Amino acid sequence: MANKDLRDWIASVEKTGELKVIKGAETKEEIGGFVDIYMRKMGQPAVMFDEIPGYPKGHRVVANILTSVPRINLALGLPPETSEMELTQWWRRYFKDAPSHPTKAVNGGPLLDNVLEGPNVNIQKIPTPVWHELDGGPFIGTACLVVMKDPDSGWVNYGTYRVQSHEPNVASVMMSPGKHGLVIMRKYHERGQKCPVAVIAGMHPSMVMLGGIEIPYGKNELEAAGGILGEPVEVINMPKTGLPVPANCEIAFEGFIGPDDKIKEGPLGEWTGYYASGSDLEPAIRIETLMYRDNPILMGAIPAVPPNDNTFYFGAYRAGAIWNQLEAAGIPEVKGVWTHQAGGSRFMMVVSIKTLYGGHSKQAAMVAAHCHAGAYNNRWTIVVDDDIDPTNFDDVVWAMCTRCDPRDQVDIIDGGWSSALDPMCYDTQDDRRNSRVIIDACIPFRRKKTFPKVARSSRALDDRMRAKWAKDLPKGF
Structure with a gap:
């Protein structure tokens, strides 16, 4: 693998003493309970959950990923000791220079270790926690990228939105007004077409950061990630939608959002520290393909009372x-x-x-x-x-x-x-x-x-x- 991936970052975090491994926590409340406690004080280690009851050994969840300055620095290729204000100055220089590399299409990658299609699709094979006690269900997408392609310009957008798991082949996505993904989806629906979509759950943390910030309209977040990583991000095209996803990401699935096809979503405790948005009907993703690496790692960036991984x-x-x-x-x-x-x-x-x-x-x-x-x-x-x-x-x-x-x-x-x-x-x-x-x-x-x-x-x-x-x-x- 030419590209740095989530596993490279985890290894570097472990070397600096910033990783805690917990075995045996279940997904209904214990993983979320652990994460909530670890996030209450800044600077606590990232937490890796293994040997999760009901799932094969090696199917893991990592969370509390970016709640320390050293771990953020490692994701951006900076020395761990870089200060908060130095990190701010780094972002200033980054957006002034806006380095980027076009993505590089490849024929294969670890993501193809496991490919499930049609009736074999089951996102519930992935251990997905209920992150807060009052959440409406498990959310597979918190530290995720939702991929859509503008039907007019061909621009591919990667945005971080919340994605809930509902059924083996059904998920939902919640996008606020004005967000790029919602703008793109509506273009398809206004033409009476289904909107192609892919969801990436587990990738290098630099991509998570770029998916959650205000990258300008029309700019590709993976190309921006290439500027941080210093090399083009290698991608493969999903078989049904053709949407490009990192070849070494942990988990990806694709499908379509039909016009007026909605499902009850939420609630999810959010980054404000409240259930302010409640539960509502949100776009349903009808999943046609699921891919994941051997021993996949689901990554979570959990919204909660600040400080939290989303802030x-x-x-x-x-x-x-x-x-x-x-x-x-x-x-x-x-x-x-x-x-x-x-x-x-x-x-x-x-x-x-x-x-x-x-x-x-x-x-x-x-x-x-x-x-x-x-x-x-x-x-x-x-x-x-x-x-x-x-x-x-x-x-x-x-x-x-x-x-x-x-x-x-x-x-x-x-x-x-x-x-x-x-x-x-x-x-x-x-x-x-x-x-x-x-x-x-x-x-x-x-x-x-x-x-x-x-x-x-x-x-x-x-x-x-x-x-x-x-x-x-x-x-x-």
């Missing part, structure tokens, strides 16, 4: 994208951006700037709250001075408490871009909106020269202490 990696990417868009809008002297895991890496963002003129901080806040990378499900946008580390929540709250006068440094904006997963959204089913707060927690520009001095060592003194006393200072200082 942790997303914070660094989104911060980098917002930073780039602030600069593209002409906002000078941006020094840092962070989107906090407690808000699902969407509801709360912090921007650090060096203020140059009156209104500078308010201008930065307004742009950050409504640029493309920042607008979706945003609720709190906080701008702080450049002496505040936006990743340090204590520093951010201190700035809010001591530098913000609510009389003229707090604004509420109505009509923001939201979704059904936001428990506080309003308006209709197809037009979700929310309100959001802009907090200017910078020292008022008119008072910069007279504001009280900060009672903390200078950066110069910190540097002198680090040079002389490094072995006696706290780790990471």
Whole structure:
């Protein structure tokens, strides 16, 4: 195999001591129960489940995959010790350069170890957990890619949407309004045609990250993954739909979504920490082909109360994208951006700037709250001075408490871009909106020269202490 795959990443994670193997946990509640506990505190190891009751030994599930910075770094080919802000800068450079490699079609690969078609299709052969106690069933697609091809342009889109298992040959997919997969599916249905679809469940984690972020419309996520991996992603075409999937992925199935063919889906505990979207009729996938590797590994990125696998990696990417868009809008002297895991890496963002003129901080806040990378499900946008580390929540709250006068440094904006997963959204089913707060927690520009001095060592003194006393200072200082 030329390409790096999920198993390569797992091996590298294990070498760094970031993998926990658990044997004997069942799928109805124990695997989900384990994952919920492991996700409650950031930095816990990834968890591999083996010897799952009712399934052959070697049929495994891996979850809690990207809830630590070192594991995210390993997925992107970075040193494990890369910091959060360095990771944000990496995403900034990545999207400015946008490296990519066209996919490479091959004739075979490990995915072809097991090929089931027609009446032999049974996705229930794959151990698929009920991730939360109140979920409507097992979800085979959490860390997945849903593959569709635009009937007009031929563009192949790979999006991360939730996919529920219903019957041996039936699954469902839930896509929010505005998402690329829904746009493509509707093009087929408007013509009275079935929409071809494939689902990939278990692939290199870099592909999971790219499937869940705002890759521009018309861009191919596997080509972007090739830019991260440094080589073209090798693909095979599924036999019924012709949709390309990685030749070394763990599990893939294909089928068709008919017009008005829907099935009751959900609920699933989501990344906001709630069952906000409930249960509804969603598009049904009638499966015609199932493929999986020998000893397949189902990968889960489980939405839940933050921090969780759906939000942790997303914070660094989104911060980098917002930073780039602030600069593209002409906002000078941006020094840092962070989107906090407690808000699902969407509801709360912090921007650090060096203020140059009156209104500078308010201008930065307004742009950050409504640029493309920042607008979706945003609720709190906080701008702080450049002496505040936006990743340090204590520093951010201190700035809010001591530098913000609510009389003229707090604004509420109505009509923001939201979704059904936001428990506080309003308006209709197809037009979700929310309100959001802009907090200017910078020292008022008119008072910069007279504001009280900060009672903390200078950066110069910190540097002198680090040079002389490094072995006696706290780790990471």
